[in-house]
Amino acid sequence: xxxxxxxxxDGKEYEGVKGQLLVEVAAEKGIYIPVLCxxxxxxxxxxxxxxxxxxxxxxxxxxxxxxEADMKIENDTPEILDIRKAIVEMLFVxxxxxxxxxxxxxxxxxxxxxxxYQMMVPRFPYEFERRDxxxxxxKLIIEKNRCIFCKRCVRMIKDEQGKSxxxxxxxGKHLQISLDKKLAVTMSEENAHKAMDACPVGCILxxxxxxxxxxxxxxxxxxxxxxxxxxxxx
Amino acid sequence: xxxxxxxxxxxxxxxxxRLMDILLSVQSEFGCVSxxxxxxxxxxxxxxxxxxxxxxxxxxxxxxxxxxxxxxxMNNSVVSEMMGMAExxxxxxxxxGVKFGQTTPDGLVSLHFTACIGMSDQEPAALINSVVxxxxxxxxxRKLISDMREGKPxxxxxxxxxxxxxxxPLVKSMVKNNIRKAGPVTLGEYAVGTSLGKALxxxxxxxxxxxxxxxxxGRGGAGFPxxxxxxxxxxxxxxxxxxxxxxxGEPGTFKDRVLLTERxxxxxxxxxxxxxxxxxxxxxxxxxxxxxYLKAYLESVLADMRTKNLLGNNILxxxxxxxIRIQFGxxxxxxxxxxxxxxxSEGKRGEPRNRPPFPVQKGYNAKPTVINNVETFxxxxxxxxxxxxxxxxxxxxxSAGTKLLSISGDCEKPGVYEIAWGMTLxxxxxxxxxxxxxxxxxxxPSGSCIPPSQFGRKIAIEDLATGGSMIVIGKKRDLLKDVxxxxxxxFEDESCGSCVTxxxxxxxxxxxxxxxxxxxxxxTDIDNMKAWSQIIRKTSRCGLGQTSxxxxxxxxxxxxxxxxxxxKDVAYQSxxxxxxxxxxxxxxVGRVPNVHxx
Numbered sequence: 001x002x003x004x005x006x007x008x009x010d011g012k013e014y015e016g017v018k019g020q021l022l023v024e025v026a027a028e029k030g031i032y033i034p035v036l037c038x039x040x041x042x043x044x045x046x047x048x049x050x051x052x053x054x055x056x057x058x059x060x061x062x063x064x065x066x067x068e069a070d071m072k073i074e075n076d077t078p079e080i081l082d083i084r085k086a087i088v089e090m091l092f093v094x095x096x097x098x099x100x101x102x103x104x105x106x107x108x109x110x111x112x113x114x115x116x117y118q119m120m121v122p123r124f125p126y127e128f129e130r131r132d133x134x135x136x137x138x139k140l141i142i143e144k145n146r147c148i149f150c151k152r153c154v155r156m157i158k159d160e161q162g163k164s165x166x167x168x169x170x171x172g173k174h175l176q177i178s179l180d181k182k183l184a185v186t187m188s189e190e191n192a193h194k195a196m197d198a199c200p201v202g203c204i205l206x207x208x209x210x211x212x213x214x215x216x217x218x219x220x221x222x223x224x225x226x227x228x229x230x231x232x233x234x
Numbered sequence: 235x236x237x238x239x240x241x242x243x244x245x246x247x248x249x250x251x252r253l254m255d256i257l258l259s260v261q262s263e264f265g266c267v268s269x270x271x272x273x274x275x276x277x278x279x280x281x282x283x284x285x286x287x288x289x290x291x292x293x294x295x296x297x298x299x300x301x302x303x304x305x306x307x308m309n310n311s312v313v314s315e316m317m318g319m320a321e322x323x324x325x326x327x328x329x330x331g332v333k334f335g336q337t338t339p340d341g342l343v344s345l346h347f348t349a350c351i352g353m354s355d356q357e358p359a360a361l362i363n364s365v366v367x368x369x370x371x372x373x374x375x376r377k378l379i380s381d382m383r384e385g386k387p388x389x390x391x392x393x394x395x396x397x398x399x400x401x402x403p404l405v406k407s408m409v410k411n412n413i414r415k416a417g418p419v420t421l422g423e424y425a426v427g428t429s430l431g432k433a434l435x436x437x438x439x440x441x442x443x444x445x446x447x448x449x450x451x452g453r454g455g456a457g458f459p460x461x462x463x464x465x466x467x468x469x470x471x472x473x474x475x476x477x478x479x480x481x482x483g484e485p486g487t488f489k490d491r492v493l494l495t496e497r498x499x500x501x502x503x504x505x506x507x508x509x510x511x512x513x514x515x516x517x518x519x520x521x522x523x524x525x526x527y528l529k530a531y532l533e534s535v536l537a538d539m540r541t542k543n544l545l546g547n548n549i550l551x552x553x554x555x556x557x558i559r560i561q562f563g564x565x566x567x568x569x570x571x572x573x574x575x576x577x578x579s580e581g582k583r584g585e586p587r588n589r590p591p592f593p594v595q596k597g598y599n600a601k602p603t604v605i606n607n608v609e610t611f612x613x614x615x616x617x618x619x620x621x622x623x624x625x626x627x628x629x630x631x632x633s634a635g636t637k638l639l640s641i642s643g644d645c646e647k648p649g650v651y652e653i654a655w656g657m658t659l660x661x662x663x664x665x666x667x668x669x670x671x672x673x674x675x676x677x678x679p680s681g682s683c684i685p686p687s688q689f690g691r692k693i694a695i696e697d698l699a700t701g702g703s704m705i706v707i708g709k710k711r712d713l714l715k716d717v718x719x720x721x722x723x724x725f726e727d728e729s730c731g732s733c734v735t736x737x738x739x740x741x742x743x744x745x746x747x748x749x750x751x752x753x754x755x756x757x758t759d760i761d762n763m764k765a766w767s768q769i770i771r772k773t774s775r776c777g778l779g780q781t782s783x784x785x786x787x788x789x790x791x792x793x794x795x796x797x798x799x800x801x802k803d804v805a806y807q808s809x810x811x812x813x814x815x816x817x818x819x820x821x822x823v824g825r826v827p828n829v830h831x832x
Contacts, residue, residue: 047734049735064588167288172726
C-alpha cells in the first residue's frame with residue numbers, strides 16, 4: 001500500500017505518495033520543475049541537472065529524488081531560477097545550437113527553456129566545438145552539434161532482443177552520442193520515430209520525411225514550456 | 235585473431251558483466267581493441283557494438299589503434315611536472331622522432347600521457363607496458379630508447395629493485411616504498427591471521443560494534459563512519475559483497491600503493507573480517523590498472539591465504555566461506571567514486587550512480603555492498619586485534635586513530651608517513667624537511683590550497699580533512715600555471731561527462747584559468763569564476779563535480795593577489811589577437827601583420 005506523506009514546496013503544504021519522484025509529485029500539484037533528461041516511466045538519469053531543487057536546504061535532482069515525509073522543497077527561488085538559467089546557457093555554449101535553422105525549432109525543449117528563463121546572451125564563453133553529423137544510417141540523421149547528452153535515446157530505444165541502438169562514446173569533453181551502425185540498418189519505423197520524439201532537441205532527426213506542423217504552429221510557439229503543468233494550479 | 239577473441243570472451247563465461255576483463259585481455263593480447271575485435275566481442279556477448287564501445291572508450295588504457303611494442307605512458311600530473319616532466323617529454327620526442335599521442339612508423343614505440351600513476355614521491359615517472367619507471371631524466375630516456383631499439387624486454391631495462399616486497403621475484407620493480415614514518419596501526423607490527431581468528435570467534439554484530447566504537451572513518455577522503463556503513467549493510471537481507479577501493483587516483487596520493495605492496499595480507503584479512511561482519515561470501519579488490527605490476531604478487535598472497543585456510547571454505551574451521559577476486563580498472567579517475575567503481579566492476583562505463591539507493595542497499599550486482607578504502611580495511615585489522623579503546627586513544631576527539639599521508643612536492647623527504655590525526659601543517663612541513671613553502675595542497679586537486687598563514691591548522695577530519703594527498707608547493711612555483719591550470723585540465727579530462735554541469739563547467743573553468751595565465755583576463759573574470767564555481771558545486775551529481783572547482787575557489791580565496799597581478803582592471807579586453815590570427819596568411823603573401831595597430 002502506498003503511504004501518503006506531507007511535504008512543502010516553497011512553503012505551501014501538500015500531501016503525496018512516498019517514494020514518488022519529486023518532479024512527478026510536483027507536476028501533479030501543478031508545479032513545474034523543468035526537465036530535459038527525464039521521461040516518465042524510464043529509469044531516471046539525473047544527468048541534465050536542470051531539475052535541481054533544494055530539499056531541506058540541500059541541492060538535489062528532482063528527477064532522482066524520491067519523496068519522503070516532511071521534505072521542505074524549494075523550487076521557485078531566485079537562486080534556483082538563476083542556476084537553471086545558467087544550465088540552459090551552458091548547454092547553448094557547449095554545443096552548436098542555431099535555432100533559426102533547426103528542424104526542431106518550436107518543438108525543442110532546450111529552446112523553450114531558453115525563452116522561459118529569458119536567456120539573452122549566455123554568460124559563458126562559447127566553446128564552438130567541432131562535432132560531426134552522422135547521416136550514415138538509412139532512417140536517421142544524428143546531428144551531434146545539438147546533442148545535450150540527456151541519454152533518453154540510450155535508455156529508451158532498444159530492439160526486440162533488448163539491444164541498444166544508442167550509447168555514449170568517450171568521456172568528459174570528448175563525450176558523444178553514437179548510433180549502432182549494424183542495428184541501424186534494420187531499425188523499425190516505429191523506433192525511428194520514437195527516437196526523434198524522445199530527443200528533447202534537434203539531434204535525432206527522421207530522414208526523408210517532411211514536418212507536418214509548420215513553424216509558428218508548434219508546441220512552444222505560443223505557450224511557454226511548463227504551461228500545461230501550471231494550468232492545473234490556476 | 236578471431237579464435238583468440240572468442241576464446242577470451244568464453245573464458246569469462248560470455249558474461250557481459252565481465253566486459254572490463256575481456257577488454258583488458260584483448261588490449262594486452264593485441265595492443266589494441268580494434269573495431270573488428272569490438273564486433274566479435276559484441277556478437278559473442280549478444281550485445282550491440284555501441285554497448286561494447288561505450289565501455290571501451292570510457293577508459294584511457296583501451297585503444298582502437300595498436301600501441302607501440304613499447305607503449306610509454308608518461309605521468310603528467312602536477313608533481314611529475316614540478317619534478318621535470320617537460321625535459322623527459324622533450325627527450326622522449328627527440329629520441330623517438332614522434333610526438334606524444336603518436337607511434338613510431340615502425341610500430342616500436344608509442345607515447346601517451348596519463349594522469350597520476352601513484353608515484354608522486356619518485357617523479358617524473360612513467361609506465362612502459364605496465365612496468366613502472368621512476369625518477370626519469372634525459373640520460374635515462376636515451377638509454378631506454380636505445381634498449382628498445384635493441385628489442386630488450388622491458389623488465390631488463392633496469393637493474394636495481396626497490397625495497398621490501400618491491401624486490402620480491404613476483405614484483406621485481408624499481409618502485410621504492412619511501413616509508414618515512416611507521417605508526418602503530420597500518421604500518422605497525424602485524425601477524426597474519428591473528429585478528430581474523432579473533433573476529434571469527436566473535437558475533438558479527440560484536441565485530442561491527444568494535445569498529446563503530448573505534449570511531450574509524452573512511453580513509454579514502456569522504457570520512458564516512460565505517461562501523462555505521464557496515465551496520466547498514468548487515469541489516470540488509472540476501473547475498474552481499476565486500477569491495478575494496480584500490481583506485482587511488484587523487485593526484486599526489488600513493489599510500490595505498492605502499493599498503494598493497496607491504497600489507498597485502500592485512501588488507502585481505504580486513505576484507506575478510508568485513509565479510510564475516512556483514513555476511514558476505516565474496517570480496518572484490520578493485521585495483522587501478524596503474525598498479526598492474528603488483529598483480530602476480532597479490533594473487534600469490536591470495537593463494538597463500540587459501541592454503542593457510544584464511545580464505546576459501548570453512549575459514550579457520552569456523553564454518554565461514556569467503557573468497558576474494560581482483561578486478562582491474564583501466565584508467566579513469568572517477569572510478570574512485572564508489573558507485574562509479576561498482577559500475578566499472580560490472581563491465582560498464584564508470585559513471586556515478588544516482589542516490590538513493592546507496593551501495594549498502596543496492597551495490598555490486600544490485601546486492602548490498604560495503605565499499606571501503608585499502609587503508610580502512612587495514613585499520614580494521616588492528617582495531618579488532620587491539621580493541622577499539624586502544625585505537626580511539628590516538629588522534630583527536632572527532633578523528634580517531636592514525637592516518638597515512640602521501641607527501642610529495644618540494645620537500646627533502648617525500649614518502650609515506652603514518653601520523654596521528656591532529657598534526658599541524660607546520661609540524662608536517664618540519665617533519666618532511668620543507669622550507670620556502672608557498673602553499674600546501676591538502677587532499678589533492680579536489681581539496682584545498684592552503685597558504686602559510688594557515689599552517690597552524692590541524693590535519694583532521696574536523697579541520698583539514700584529507701584522503702592522504704599532501705603536495706608541498708615551494709615559492710619558486712607559478713601557482714596558477716603549474717598547479718591550478720594543471721588541476722583544472724585534469725578534471726576536464728577526468729569528468730565522466732554524464733552530468734552536464736561537471737562536463738561543461740570544467741571545460742569553461744579550464745578556459746578561464748588559461749585566460750588568466752595567458753594574461754588576457756580582466757578583474758571581472760575572477761568574480762565570474764568564483765560565482766560559476768558555485769553552480770558546479772551545488773548541482774553536480776557526484777563528488778568529482780562538487781569539488782572540481784576547488785583549485786580555483788581556494789586559490790582565489792587564499793591567493794587573490796596572484797589573480798589580480800595577472801588581470802587588468804579594465805571593463806573589456808579582447809582575448810582574440812587579430813595579428814596572431816592572420817600571421818600565417820600574412821606570411822604567405824609576404825606582409826607584416828598590422829591589423830588595428832595602435
